[in-house]
Amino acid sequence: MYINMDIIKITLIGGQGKDGSKENVDRFDLKMGDIVSIVGPTGCGKTTLINDIELFANRNTPSERQILINNEPVPENFTFDPSKHPIALISQHTNFLSDLPVGEFLTIHAKVRGSTEIGNVVNETIEFANKLTGEAIIKETAMTELSGGQTRSLLIADAVVIGNSPIILLDEIENAGIHKTKALELLKQYEKIFVFVTHDPSIALLSDFRIIMKAGAMQKIITTNAEERLASDELRKMDDILIHFRTLIRAGEVISESVLKESFETQTQ
Amino acid sequence: MKLVIFAGPPTCGKTTVIRQVIKRIIVKNLKPSFVKIDVLYADEDEAINKEFGIPAKKIYSGELCPDHCNVVVLDEVVEWAEQKGSDYLFVETAGLCLRCSPYVEKSLGIVVLEATSGMNLPRKIGPMLTLADISVITKIDLISQAEREVFRYRVLEAAKSITIVESNALYGIGIDPIVKKILKTEDVEFPMFLRGNPPVGTCTICVGKKEIGAKNHFGVLRTMEKELFYIGE
Ligand SMILES: Nc1nc2c(ncn2[C@@H]2O[C@H](COP(=O)(O)OP(=O)(O)OP(=O)(O)O)[C@@H](O)[C@H]2O)c(=O)[nH]1
Ligand SMILES: Nc1ncnc2c1ncn2[C@@H]1O[C@H](COP(=O)(O)OP(=O)(O)OP(=O)(O)O)[C@@H](O)[C@H]1O
Ligand SMILES: [Mg+2]
Ligand SMILES: [Mg+2]
Ligand SMILES: [Zn+2]
Numbered sequence: 001m002y003i004n005m006d007i008i009k010i011t012l013i014g015g016q017g018k019d020g021s022k023e024n025v026d027r028f029d030l031k032m033g034d035i036v037s038i039v040g041p042t043g044c045g046k047t048t049l050i051n052d053i054e055l056f057a058n059r060n061t062p063s064e065r066q067i068l069i070n071n072e073p074v075p076e077n078f079t080f081d082p083s084k085h086p087i088a089l090i091s092q093h094t095n096f097l098s099d100l101p102v103g104e105f106l107t108i109h110a111k112v113r114g115s116t117e118i119g120n121v122v123n124e125t126i127e128f129a130n131k132l133t134g135e136a137i138i139k140e141t142a143m144t145e146l147s148g149g150q151t152r153s154l155l156i157a158d159a160v161v162i163g164n165s166p167i168i169l170l171d172e173i174e175n176a177g178i179h180k181t182k183a184l185e186l187l188k189q190y191e192k193i194f195v196f197v198t199h200d201p202s203i204a205l206l207s208d209f210r211i212i213m214k215a216g217a218m219q220k221i222i223t224t225n226a227e228e229r230l231a232s233d234e235l236r237k238m239d240d241i242l243i244h245f246r247t248l249i250r251a252g253e254v255i256s257e258s259v260l261k262e263s264f265e266t267q268t269q
Numbered sequence: 270m271k272l273v274i275f276a277g278p279p280t281c282g283k284t285t286v287i288r289q290v291i292k293r294i295i296v297k298n299l300k301p302s303f304v305k306i307d308v309l310y311a312d313e314d315e316a317i318n319k320e321f322g323i324p325a326k327k328i329y330s331g332e333l334c335p336d337h338c339n340v341v342v343l344d345e346v347v348e349w350a351e352q353k354g355s356d357y358l359f360v361e362t363a364g365l366c367l368r369c370s371p372y373v374e375k376s377l378g379i380v381v382l383e384a385t386s387g388m389n390l391p392r393k394i395g396p397m398l399t400l401a402d403i404s405v406i407t408k409i410d411l412i413s414q415a416e417r418e419v420f421r422y423r424v425l426e427a428a429k430s431i432t433i434v435e436s437n438a439l440y441g442i443g444i445d446p447i448v449k450k451i452l453k454t455e456d457v458e459f460p461m462f463l464r465g466n467p468p469v470g471t472c473t474i475c476v477g478k479k480e481i482g483a484k485n486h487f488g489v490l491r492t493m494e495k496e497l498f499y500i501g502e
Binding site: 051054055060061062085088089090091093096097098099100105108109111112113155158159162163 | 385387388389410411412413414415416418419420421422423440441442443445
């Protein structure tokens with residue numbers, strides 16, 4: 001049985017934390033266009049929360065959470081038409097295990113996802129990924145040979161271009177040295193629900209709201225206010241400075257005092 | 270009694286899946302028992318007996334192909350489980366020989382494949398996959414969603430009408446749909462017959478005799494308790 005539906009909203013109903021006690025947050029909605037961050041210390045259950053969303057948990061995972069789509073729970077033995085799975089999850093993994101060349105893998109995935117112009121979609125995906133990576137990904141490379149950053153970039157590009165899903169869950173986009181601000185810029189062009197698991201303050205403040213987690217449980221939800229939005233702009237400038245230095249260092253430059261001064265001046269204008 | 274046969278390459282997660290299934294069967298007040306058929310070494314029977322207190326047993330196939338061993342002892346194994354008053358018998362096979370398959374008619378055949386095993390596995394394992402009713406894909410927590418979707422496609426390409434269940438067996442995710450299918454399985458009936466056609470070969474099983482039980486065959490045989498013996502010229 002395949003379910004096919006247009007997603008208007010998704011509701012998360014709280015379950016329990018690691019110690020079995022009830023979560024503080026017991027219900028909230030995600031609507032099209034929402035950008036949400038999930039924050040909290042290492043091991044607090046951020047990945048577990050987005051996995052629950054991706055699996056349409058129905059009180060059948062250790063957290064006992066339930067996910068509703070358009071106010072309805074998803075039946076236990078549901079299967080989405082794989083070509084229309086509404087959620088793309090970009091996991092924390094930084095390596096592929098599949099032994100296929102990049103082009104072949106993407107071609108099959110595009111076929112699974114029901115793309116019509118497969119060749120174009122595959123090229124577009126590789127181009128998108130290469131905007132985020134240092135060294136370009138080549139179609140003929142084996143997936144297993146890609147670096148951590150190349151893998152993450154390709155996963156993001158695949159989810160957005162090939163997956164074409166209305167809901168995108170990203171686990172720690174900032175890791176593995178990809179161009180984070182660029183990635184956010186590219187992603188924001190798409191009208192989707194984005195959920196970012198993140199340790200990065202500027203990503204957290206760019207979201208519409210953030211879920212604070214501790215010991216496996218959702219503690220509270222904070223809506224980003226106007227003051228925080230300004231703070232987020234400042235943080236972004238600091239990020240740009242860091243990225244600028246990273247580029248210089250990667251290019252083999254020596255960082256003298258004058259380079260330092262000049263960079264601060266140009267980047268904070 | 271209902272018979273469920275689990276097959277799959279070594280360390281693909283068969284026992285982990287079976288444990289999760291047993292947990293869910295026991296809470297329904299149903300009585301399962303468990304048998305492991307393996308070549309040289311197995312300890313699942315003791316672990317499962319200790320964890321759940323249910324009848325559990327192992328059989329070493331030794332010199333025999335484990336699927337061949339399965340064919341000649343399964344009738345006695347089913348009788349054993351019935352004598353123990355079981356409602357369900359779960360058989361875990363080693364699944365090493367990729368020419369045979371262990372599934373029999375009027376039972377549920379489940380092949381367990383790990384998502385981490387590479388995209389070509391579904392093309393390599395033949396009847397163990399194509400003759401099964403359900404393919405459980407384990408370790409989905411270890412790979413990306415994109416790879417999961419491609420792996421699933423490769424499984425369906427090899428076995429068009431199989432039911433696919435994706436699972437993180439460690440946390441019991443994706444087990445409920447398997448239990449549902451198990452509950453709907455029809456009762457096992459004697460005489461039992463193998464599904465599909467055995468491979469080309471020289472013994473009675475290999476030349477296509479599908480009846481289960483050592484008494485139906487000649488050549489190199491064994492029973493549940495008795496080690497290898499030979500019947501024939
Ligand atoms: N991460 C992860 N590990 C799993 C999963 N399923 C099984 N494992 C692990 O994989 C290893 C092998 O699992 P088993 O259930 O013993 O595999 P098996 O198929 O019974 O192995 P043999 O009987 O020895 O052939 C164990 O360390 C399990 O904990 C899963 O879904 N995710
Ligand atoms: N609500 C819960 N109930 C039971 N176990 C949980 C719950 N939430 C998390 N866990 C367990 O806690 C462990 C750590 O969780 P998880 O990997 O989600 O953390 P994380 O916040 O993503 O950490 P990191 O920042 O290191 O990626 C996992 O083993 C997970 O199964
Ligand atoms: Mg995590
Ligand atoms: Mg085992
Ligand atoms: Zn064999």
